[in-house]
Every structure is written in structure tokens, then in C-alpha cells.
Amino acid sequence: MIRTPVLIVGAGPVGLALALELAWHGTRSIVVEQDAGTGLVLLAKASTLNERTMEFCRRWGLRDAVAAAGFPAEMPRDVVFCTALNGFLLGRQPMACARDRRPPTGTPEILRKCPQFRFDPLLAEAVRATGLVELRYATRCESLEQDEDGVSVVLANLAAGGMTRVRAEYVVGCDGAGSHVRGALGIDFPGYRLGPSVSAMVRIPDLGRYHGFGPAERYMFVGSSGTSASLNAVDGVDLWRFTLLGSAGADVRESDLQAALHRAIGRDDVPIELLRLMYWRRSQCHAERYRQGRVFLAGDAAHTASPSGAHGLNTGLGDVFGLAWMLDARLKGWGGAGLLDAHEVERRPVALRNAAASTRNFSNWLDTGETFALLDNSHEGTSERERVGAHMRDAIYEEWHTAGIALGYRYEGSPLIVPDGSAATPDEVSDYVPTARPGHRAPHAWLADGRSMLDLFGHGLVLLGFGADAGETDRLERAAAASGTPLSVVAVDDPEIADLYARRMVLVRPDGHVAWRGDRLDRDPAALFDTVCGRAG
Ligand SMILES: Cc1cc2nc3c(=O)[nH]c(=O)nc-3n(C[C@H](O)[C@H](O)[C@H](O)COP(=O)(O)OP(=O)(O)OC[C@H]3O[C@@H](n4cnc5c(N)ncnc54)[C@H](O)[C@@H]3O)c2cc1C
Numbered sequence: 001m002i003r004t005p006v007l008i009v010g011a012g013p014v015g016l017a018l019a020l021e022l023a024w025h026g027t028r029s030i031v032v033e034q035d036a037g038t039g040l041v042l043l044a045k046a047s048t049l050n051e052r053t054m055e056f057c058r059r060w061g062l063r064d065a066v067a068a069a070g071f072p073a074e075m076p077r078d079v080v081f082c083t084a085l086n087g088f089l090l091g092r093q094p095m096a097c098a099r100d101r102r103p104p105t106g107t108p109e110i111l112r113k114c115p116q117f118r119f120d121p122l123l124a125e126a127v128r129a130t131g132l133v134e135l136r137y138a139t140r141c142e143s144l145e146q147d148e149d150g151v152s153v154v155l156a157n158l159a160a161g162g163m164t165r166v167r168a169e170y171v172v173g174c175d176g177a178g179s180h181v182r183g184a185l186g187i188d189f190p191g192y193r194l195g196p197s198v199s200a201m202v203r204i205p206d207l208g209r210y211h212g213f214g215p216a217e218r219y220m221f222v223g224s225s226g227t228s229a230s231l232n233a234v235d236g237v238d239l240w241r242f243t244l245l246g247s248a249g250a251d252v253r254e255s256d257l258q259a260a261l262h263r264a265i266g267r268d269d270v271p272i273e274l275l276r277l278m279y280w281r282r283s284q285c286h287a288e289r290y291r292q293g294r295v296f297l298a299g300d301a302a303h304t305a306s307p308s309g310a311h312g313l314n315t316g317l318g319d320v321f322g323l324a325w326m327l328d329a330r331l332k333g334w335g336g337a338g339l340l341d342a343h344e345v346e347r348r349p350v351a352l353r354n355a356a357a358s359t360r361n362f363s364n365w366l367d368t369g370e371t372f373a374l375l376d377n378s379h380e381g382t383s384e385r386e387r388v389g390a391h392m393r394d395a396i397y398e399e400w401h402t403a404g405i406a407l408g409y410r411y412e413g414s415p416l417i418v419p420d421g422s423a424a425t426p427d428e429v430s431d432y433v434p435t436a437r438p439g440h441r442a443p444h445a446w447l448a449d450g451r452s453m454l455d456l457f458g459h460g461l462v463l464l465g466f467g468a469d470a471g472e473t474d475r476l477e478r479a480a481a482a483s484g485t486p487l488s489v490v491a492v493d494d495p496e497i498a499d500l501y502a503r504r505m506v507l508v509r510p511d512g513h514v515a516w517r518g519d520r521l522d523r524d525p526a527a528l529f530d531t532v533c534g535r536a537g
Helices: 013-024 051-060 063-069 116-130 180-185 254-265 312-332 338-366 379-400 403-407 470-482 495-501 525-532
Strands: 002-009 029-032 079-082 089-093 133-136 139-146 151-157 163-173 191-203 218-223 226-233 239-244 273-285 295-297 461-465 487-491 505-508 514-518
Touching (some): 002 312, 013 051, 163 312, 254 273, 273 338, 338 403, 461 470, 470 487, 470 525
Parallel strands (some): 461 487
Antiparallel strands (some): 139 151, 151 163, 191 273, 505 514
């Protein structure tokens, strides 16, 4: 019997990120993955890493590696709408390349493009380098059973054969949309099935030679029957994901896809290497619970979203950035039982919000209105093309501008957050309003020494003082010490940052969210820490 504080099922990006963040806090884990390795298959799944995910990468020291592994810095993020690459141009949404992009207000990081088959191996390498994680490939979680003291898990060793038993204090199912862990717990996964989809991963060297619409991250094809397909850059060089929209399912063959791709390009002399077909289901489903006793769900195991928003992986990483400090605090004894309930209370509404935005984007793509005359060389055809181009530009806006989704989520109603009565900032998809209101992510600002405010957070709680009363910070420090709560006090002497944070004292959690703020210590400090650390009640 092997023992571990945390067993993570699934070494996709979410499982790996959880192991990495636990290790950041100094907590050991075992990750089991049924596949033989990470990034073995050139799968065209996630490639958009939003600003928040890049903030996590900043903490883990992976920011530059991700930038280097991602799309070429000079590749624009434009979206082109057309009837075919050699057909009519319907419109274009220009978007800056990484070299010219600036971080939105309130973050030091820009959104980056890095395909999952490169990102996941970077995570796996970083996980190994911590020395605190045992990463077991070719190992499948077969069953789990829990009691008051822990979880007993049976693992199948797929390469060597045989079974291994593990006893974990906590188990986290990061095992994807078809989650075995979720199934074993009997947790329902209701939602919307938005239809089957088929994508092809293709290599097209120098695609730009074969059309005149210029470089873009995505080409979307609309014909006389509406929106039919999209071609998305996978590595920003020569790998592309071609997706048929509509009700394309398992009956689509390789030859159908080749033919559809030639139609989309508008000529058949383009050398295309079809690398892989991917049949997948577009869905918006949510686990009814994220926790049962000592077992948790995170990432696609807990929620799915249509890729039309690029929120799946990013939301999953947000889940485990929050869950890791809670598990760590519980294991080290300073976190109370209430911490573990907060995972679902805090993260489920964020997943619902992000998935709803993704489905809206998908409906907008398809909702072009009549396009019967789109291919006609007539006055009617011209005006229809103008209308559809304008519609598509509007439709894509919230998919391509997501700073609000990435940075503006907040943990309203969390039992760990002490509200201060201030009004919530608008929760918009595209626009983010920096705020240090309790429940929100503490915003970035540059410190005089070149660090970001975000670089102050991560180890225990941080009490930021903006001209705070020394007697009151002392009382808070003493209360934290008395309850074994790790707390550091940081005085920030910058009037602009003080304005942004808006109170003399701001208490920030290890995941960078504000737990409490106030100009005066108007409450019992011991009770405050009990609430924030899940020890109350
Ligand atoms: C076409 C497409 C495009 C996308 N684009 C984006 C994007 O740009 N941005 C974005 O944020 N998201 C995007 N997504 C979504 C993103 O890929 C997923 O949200 C993400 O992969 C989820 O990560 P995960 O770790 O939760 O699950 P997964 O990546 O599914 O990983 C789960 C892992 O668990 C393993 N596993 C399963 N069962 C067991 C078991 N019993 N024992 C051991 N191991 C097990 C699996 O082998 C797998 O490796 C896209 C998805 C698709 C399909």
C-alpha cells in the first residue's frame, strides 16, 4: 500500500497544474495517467492561454518557456470571414500579434497562444523538477472507496500489468469530460449537448501562398447554407485544425474532410497532409457536485464548455489554483473543514459563467441570418456579404476579447470571503475593471522594485498595509500566529496602488484573491482568520 497526501487522477493540463501548485506550497502528490506520456499525440485542442493562466505560469516560472513554445511573436491573431480562401472576403477582425500586444489593465501578462501538445509537456517537466510529485504514466484509476480517514484507490498498471493500491488523504479527479472518478462517485453531469463535431489536424506548408487574404489565426467559412467550417492555427506555422460545423459526426470520413478542406481553400492543388481526425462532442455540462467527502472534481471532469471561447483549460487551471491552497492548508492543519466546501461554492459559478459565454459565441457564429445570395455576383450578393461580414465581426468580438472572463471572476457568496459592502464591478466578458473588493483577484500594479503586486502572493496569507495602523496589524499578526495561520505583512508605500486597493489593510489568500479589507480592524482578528481559513462553524 502506497500512501500519499493527494492522489491526482489524470495528467492533462489540470491534473499537472494541480500537482505543480501543490508542490509550490510544499505538498507532495501522486499523479496517475492512463496514457504512456504527456504530449505524445499531436492533438489540436487548447491553444489559447488567457492572461490569468499566464499569471499562474509566471508564478511557476514557466512564462518565458510558454512564450518560446508558442506561436511566432509576429503572427497576428486576425480572424478572416470568407466564403473560401479563394472566394469572397466577408470581413476581418484584426488583432495584434504577441509582439505588439500589451497586457490589459490590471495584469502583467498577455494572453498567449501555445498548443496543448507543447504546453502540457512544459507543465509535466516543471512537475518533475519539483521533486515532490510522483508522475505515474500508463496507470489507470480503476476504483476508489473512501472512509472518514482517507481514500483507498486501486490502480491498474497498464504497461507492467498488475494492480497497485494507494491510500490518499484526498483524491482529485482531473480525468476529463468522461471522468471515471465522477462516475464512481455517482455524480450527475447534466447540461447541453451541442452536437457532435469533427476536426482534422492538418499540415499545410506555407498556406499563405495559396490565397490573398493574408495571415490570420482563424479563417471562418460561410456559404449559402450558413457558417460551415473553420480553420484555426494550431502552432502558428503550418499546423491547422479544420473543423466542420453543423451536425458533422462519426459518419464523416477522411475523404469527406479532405474534400471539404479543398472547398474551403477554394482550390485543389494545395498540398495538405491530414495527420489525424478527431471526433468530439461540443457540450456545456456541469457536475452537480464538485466534492464528495475526500474526493474532488476539477477541470473538464467538473465542467465542459464549447471551445468557442477558449475557456476550458483556462477555467480548469483556475479550479486547481484555488483548490491547491485549500488542500495544502487542510493537510498542514491551519485550514478548517470549511475550506473544502468552498471549492464548489467558488468555482462552480465561474464555470457556469464561462461555459455560457462559450455557448453564446457558438450560437452567434451560426446565427448569420439568410445567406442564399452570398455567392452571387449581384447587388443582392454584395449587400448580403457586407451584412454577414459585419455580423461575424460582432459575433466574434466576445470570443477574441476575454479579459473580463480571464481576470474579472469573483467569489461572491463564498463562506471564506468577508464582504465589505462595496458594490460589485460589472462582470463583463471583454472588459475587466481592476478592484481589490473582497472575493476578487487582487489586481496587479508594478512595485518600485520591478515586481508585480501578484509576485507578493502565494505563500500563506498576505496582509497588505497601505499606511495601516501598526497596532492593528500587530493584533492581526498575533491572532494569525496564535492559530498557526501563515501570514506575512507587507507595507506598500505607493499612493497609486493604495488608491487601487482602496483600504488601509487588504488580506490576500495564497491564490491571490482578496479575503477581507478594511481601513480599521473593526472585528475580532481571531474570528476573521477563522472565517478566511474555513475554521468558522
Ligand atoms: C477542439 C478543441 C479546442 C479547444 N481549445 C481550447 C482553448 O483554446 N483554450 C482552452 O482553455 N480550452 C480549450 N479546449 C478545452 C481543453 O482542451 C480542455 O478543457 C482541457 O484539455 C481539459 O483539461 P483536463 O486536464 O481537465 O482534462 P483532459 O485534458 O481531458 O485530461 C484528462 C486526462 O485524464 C486521463 N484519464 C482519464 N481517465 C483516467 C483514469 N481512469 N485513470 C488515469 N488517467 C485517466 C486522460 O488520459 C487525460 O490525459 C479545447 C477543446 C477542444 C476539443
